[in-house]
Amino acid sequence: MTFEHIISSKRLEGFLRHLAEEGVGGVEPLAKGTTSLVFTGVLGGRKVVIKLQRPDSPRSNFEKEAELTKIASTFGVTPPIIGLGEFEGLPYLIREFAEGEPILFADVEKEHLFRIVEKTALLDRLGIDHGQIQGGKHIIIGEDVYLIDFEKAGFRKPNNLTSAMAMIFIGENAISKRVREKFGLDEKFREEMKDALRHYKRTGSLSRLLSLLSGL
Helix, strand or coil, rough: CCCCCCCHHHHHHHHHHHHHCEEEEEEEEEECCEEEEEEEEEEEEEEEEEEEEECCCCCCHHHHHHHHHHHHHCCCCCCCCCEEEECCCCCEEEEECCCCCCCCCCCHHHHHHHHHHHHHHHHHHEECCCHHHHHHHCEEEECCEECCCCCCCCEEECCCHHHHHHHHHHCHHHHHHHHHHCCCHHHHHHHHHHHHHHHHHHHCCCCCHHHHHHHH
16 A cells, blocks of 8 residues: 555655654555554554554644544553654654454454443543444454544544444344354344343443343
8 A cells, every 4th residue: 555645755755764763663554544644563562553644634633533542542442552743744643553353354252242342331431432333443353352543533422332232233234143143142132232222321331231241
């Protein structure tokens, strides 16, 4: 993947030199977001992700993403932020790489489901709505479970846990089909999950949901 149509090669080379001065090596392009260019690299022996604001993106958008990522990382919802900086007027952030696979492709175990509940409920309590959970690409399953990419997140009425559980158990998609087949779930479980989510939305209590998952 190349970014030449978004950032000039001269500016990109300068950014790579800047990262090298900060101790980040082995930098490779990874993805293009709506507000950022994403790279991987190595810092202090650890794989990291570097997100640089796109030159064609409003500055305020990236700064909000960086702020929300930093808050989420403080509570373990997303991997730790290692640093925030600026290069030629473009802010960037560096965080640890989330090892694992997106839930869209991962083999989901029972322990992962509990971690997803924990992380999404915590994000709900922080008042941050991720905004992209339903796609299945932003929940990473590995030794831990992380939510990544807060480009479209915001301080608004959060819907993280209910979105995640609906995607995994209720909706008709590749993830729910795989999970239902693996755990032998029927329509009765689906209705019980809907009830548990209504209870959570009404009371904020996870008791019914955790009890339901414990029986898997």
